[in-house]
Amino acid sequence: MAVLARATKGRRTHLIVSTRRLLIGGVLCIAMLGVVSPAHAYDETSTGRPCAGCHGASVNDPAGPHGGYTATSKKCATCHSAHKAPAGGIVLLPAATVLATCQTCHDGTGGKGVYGTIYARTSQQPVARHTMLDTAADPITAIPGGDGVGGGTRTATFSGTAGGLTCSDCHSPHGSNLVDPFTGDRARSATDTAGLGSPSSFSSTRLLRQRPTSTDAGYASVTKYGSDWCAACHAGRLSWHELYNHPVEAATTYTGTGSAFTYESVARLTGVGASTTELGSLGRNNFGYVMPDPRTDQQSGHEPICQQCHEDARSVGDVTARTVDATEVFNITALDGSAAGDNPRYQVFPHESDNDAFLIETDNDLCLNCHKQPRG
Amino acid sequence: MGQDRDTAVETAGGAAEERAGSRGRGVFAVVLLLLLLLCAITTVIQTLTLDGEDEVVRGVIENLECLQCHTDLIPEFDREVVHKPFMAEQCTTCHTPHGKIETETTISGAVQSIKRIRTLVEWLPVKVILDLLSRDGAIAKDAGSPGRVAETPVKGAASELVLPATELCMMCHGDMGAMRNAAYPHTPFANGNCLDCHDPHASDFASMLTIAPESLCVTCHPMGRELSRAQAHAPVEGFHCTNCHDPHGSAYRGILVDNQRDLCFTCHPSVARLSGMAVQHGPYANDACTDCHEPHGSDYMPLLRAEEPRLCYGCHPEIETDFRKVSHHPVGTVTLDCTGCHDAHATNYAALLYDNDNGICYDCHARPIQTTYDTSRHKNTPCWGCHTPHGSNWGPLLKAAQPDVCFPCHERTSFDDAAGGHKNHPVRPVYYDVNAGSRLTCTTTCHGPHGTSHNFMLRHYDSPQDGNCLICHAVTPGDRVGVDF
8 A cells, every 4th residue: 555655646746747847838938939039140050940941931942031022921020020129220120230130140159150250160350351340430431442443442331320331232131133143162051951962052142232332323233243243342453444453354344255254154173183174153162263374265365253362261272283182172061161171161251251351362372373483 | 714724734733743753752662661671571581591690690680789880890790700799789898889970971871871771671670570589588698798797888089999909808808818928928919909810800710810820920920931942841831820839928939839849849759759868969958949940941951040061060160170171071062961970859879979989980981891890909999089070180080190190009119110219110101102102101001990801900911921011112112112222
């Protein structure tokens, strides 16, 4: 009888404990659901649920909340609150500024975003930043090399706080009027659900606007990402001006046959150690960052585009052969640029870099990717 | 001789002519008497053989002494109604018998004499016969008549009434004397001018009226204009004036036979039934039907003193001001009038409305509103929570401009873009609603205040579906519209 009584008491105690846990859990769930809060950074890799699972029409919606709107999709409310927007900033966003709003998801937490990625991984500040403060106190309005005539700095009014530069000056958060998709380096867990297994998932517009300075009149739309897109702001860096710039290939200055190089179409080496080229994307390999000597027919008459010098820092180009050896090949093994030994390492161009001026390599390594040493 | 013979012949001839003349006059007299006798006989026969003529005969006979001269009054006995003193040999009840002096000519004197003789010859035999036939030898007389008591020989310089005309009738009709002190006496009655309306001897009409009742009142009170209007009150149309008015006097204005409410209720019981209702119109409650209604005739149905809504504006000028505002109920411009919503007499609901709460509005707005409203989150808010019924400077009939009209219930800081630090979508009409093509408010595109089939009373899609945003922000790019403005 005593054994039976203990067993009964044990079941009862277990039942009470289980019930209490259920109640506590229920209360917590209700509290979490009941609290109105703005969007916060979300780690889609650790949760196994990509952002699009909630913010897109389906997990296969590559646009996530940034496009693909239909009457019955539920994306707008991801960023906008028609009433009682939490921060009371602009356009009913959850944060006070566009930059802060973007960073609620793309804040580099855990080194997987854009701004803050390098510091998150290395505890070192990046050497270069495409500075964007989006503050009233110190708005970024100066464009280095923005003067298309004199090559100097020009000022512009951007769409951020106090007319300063902000994310939406380059990106369209609504996927509106974008450049053509191009193959980039980075594999995002949001889109590459197969885990680096689908080449098509690297092709994206990056939500880049056709007119990066949309509030700045006088610049034509750019549909293909490349030098022309950069020159929408940094027009003074184009080579056709009577300045001491490195030659740059851009559709606006190209006078040769065929089409000018763009990010999606450059002459790149055909493989490791190769001295022949093919036309292809600059993204997802390192073969487009070097030029064999002598130049191939595909390279003849062409200049490098901006991104052939300015991109994520990486190791490319043999200093003597101007080819890519096995140790310099493109090598990304994890989503969101999270693997320490990958080449390139951070995949956050043009937001921040551990090389000055967003150069892919530093000092002679950069120049010798295309040029011979003067004296052997 | 010859001269004598001639003289004798002349004398004989003269005598013969004289005899012939005497015979002629005798024959004439006999014939005249025979004729008169024949008249008397026919009168006696007619009197004895015809039923219902006793009173007439008695009247003539009783007053034969007066009628010898006042022969013009004899036909009066033949009328429908004969004044009792006149009928009962009681002329002196009202008149002094002597002293009448008339200036006569020879001819008029002869005519008068003939009339007297004719009257005597014609009526005297009848008098004798009737006296013989009568059990007590005389026509029964109305010994109890008050006129006999008042018969006092009064001799004066001229024939006159026994009392002043303004008091004479009261001698017998003293029971009506109190009405002279009524609050609202009829002027002829008050002045003792009874003969303005009544004939003192006889009449063909009830109450001895001088003329037909349907013609009597209008002689002083012409109703032609009233009768020519679009609608005439039925009693007026039938000249039944005394249905409503007392011809002598009344305690009620207009010499009405009763107070206005009770008087009107006698013929309008449907209105009488409203008197038990909780809310009553002032004129209706205060016995002032004629504040709104014209009792005789009107061009405005139902016998209104003016057309709606002007009639109502007379007492409610502030309502007219409301109806002149930019947004107003179409009162007076289409078929809707004040009485489309209000009962002019009484109802059980505030403001004399036909129905309570939203019911009165649903009478017209049921189809587009009621179905969704009564199942919406606003269902406990009455229509007048947001709307004013008459007119407003803010359409549609709102109590305040949008979005201010929403904020008494929906706190401003949570919904007003001009408050709370830009935390809310624009809702003020300084912006343009590209979908609605009008100034932006809460309800132009986003919300349907009368209920919708979607949550949050959204007009087009459930929240958080993007259709709510795209309906404006996916239209042709422009300033602050388009998804990437």
